[in-house]
Amino acid sequence: MxxxxxxxxxxxxxxxxxxxxxxxxxxxxxxxxxxxxxxxxxxxxxxxxxxxxxxxxxxxxxxxxxxxxxSTHMTEFFREQPHFDFFEGRFIKEMEKRSLKTGRRKITAWSVACSTGEEPYSIAMSILENLAVPVNWEIKILASDISNGVLEQAKNGLYTDDRMKDIPKYLWNKYFLKGTGDNSGNYKVKDFLRNLMIFRRFNLLDSKWPIRGGFDAIFCRNVLIYFDKEMQVDVVRKLCHYLRDGGYLFLGHSETFVGGATGYQPIIPSVFKKPAA
Ligand SMILES: C[S@@+](CC[C@H](N)C(=O)[O-])C[C@H]1O[C@@H](n2cnc3c(N)ncnc32)[C@H](O)[C@@H]1O
Known part of the structure; x- marks a missing residue:
């Protein structure tokens, strides 16, 4: 029919x-x-x-x-490598420096449109791989999306080897269990990595979200492109309240103009810093 x-x-x-x-x-x-x-x-x-x-x-x-x-849920591990180069380099260095000054050994990040989980798991692996002594740190990643379907997949953390191709090979065994039998060709996120995640269903259109702010980094990538200009600016302004002073906002490469339009300080293409109040 x-x-x-x-x-x-x-x-x-x-x-x-x-x-x-x-x-x-x-x-x-x-x-x-x-x-x-x-x-x-x-x-x-x-x-x-x-x-x-x-x-x-x-x-x-x-x-x-x-x-x-x-909606499109297209995503990949370590998408937009320059973001991860910055995150693993300058961002982690700043966190280490801050810990020496203040004693705070905690990093919080938010992936606001996390889709099937590749983005928040990449963030977590980047942190663990680049801190000098990660066991001394508390790491929390909030992973949210409007879609329950993708959130279930993200929680499940099961990926085919085709999805895994964007992860450096030496990280596979460290962070994933290789499936056998019926699950051969699949890889499952290890519990210790998944335990760093908090999954929530949030709509970016809501006027606020039931969480405490103060995130060190917010990744809002490849979702604003589906919104009109006014809504993009509105979302980025709202996110600002959830970022600590000096925290970083990562936007998708085609969404970069919004950061500049909302008072954040541009750092590298599509990465912005929330100025101190
Ligand atoms: C293309 S994916 C981006 C995934 C990831 N951030 C990345 O850059 O690879 C876009 C995601 O935005 C989510 N999304 C769309 N509208 C949303 C809204 N109003 N609130 C929260 N998430 C939304 C979709 O469900 C989808 O999973």
Whole structure:
């Protein structure tokens, strides 16, 4: 059965998705929406977009199914290497220096659109690999996303060897268990690495999030591109309240102008520092 969607119906879905998630679904994406929902319509025994609209309006879980189908979760370990070069070099050096001065041996970071977990696990591995004596430190990584589906995968921490290719080989055994039998070709994050994570479902559109701030670093990468300019600026301003003075904000390379527009100090391309008050 071919599903049909009128332009009016598409506009209603565009508005719903925009209002609830900030994601701007471009006008040319109507066919994409139809194709991504075709299978779902069969599963739910729904045959029109008006009926489906009623379902998603009344069922939060189904709304999230819809969001999962329109958003992209593309990610990879150690994505945007220059960020990790900076993080492993200057950032860690500053943390070590601060600990000598203040005695504080704690690093907190937040991956605000963590998708399936590659980003927060990369952050954690970078910290562990670059602190002189990591056992002396407390490390906490908040990993959040709007999608329960990707958060479940992130918590599970199971990756195919194809996903693992971006991790230097010498780290595989240290941080992952190699699957055998039915799980051969898969790698599972070791408990000690996963235990550094706190997973939460947060919508970046919410006016605030139920967490304490003071993060040393916030990674907000490759999610703002789906929002319009006004919303991008709004999110980056809100994040500022959760960063400690002198903390770093990492944006995606195509999102870099927002940092400058919101009073952060540019450090290297797409990395910004929150100035001291
Ligand atoms: C392309 S992935 C980025 C993953 C990772 N940050 C990276 O750079 O590789 C975008 C993620 O943003 C999430 N997302 C989209 N809208 C969101 C919102 N309003 N609040 C929180 N997360 C959102 C999606 O679910 C998706 O997992």
């Amino acid at each position: 071919a599903i049909k969607m009128s332009d009016e119906e598409f506009t209603i879905f565009q508005k719903l998705i925009y209002d609830e998630t900030g994601i701007s679904l471009a006008d040319g994406k109507k066919d994409l929406l139809i194709s991504r929902l075709a299978r779902r319509f069969i599963d739910l025994n729904v045959d029109s977009f008006s009926d489906y609209y009623e379902v998603v309006r009344n069922d939060e879980k189904e709304f999230m199914e819809l969001v999962d189908r329109v």
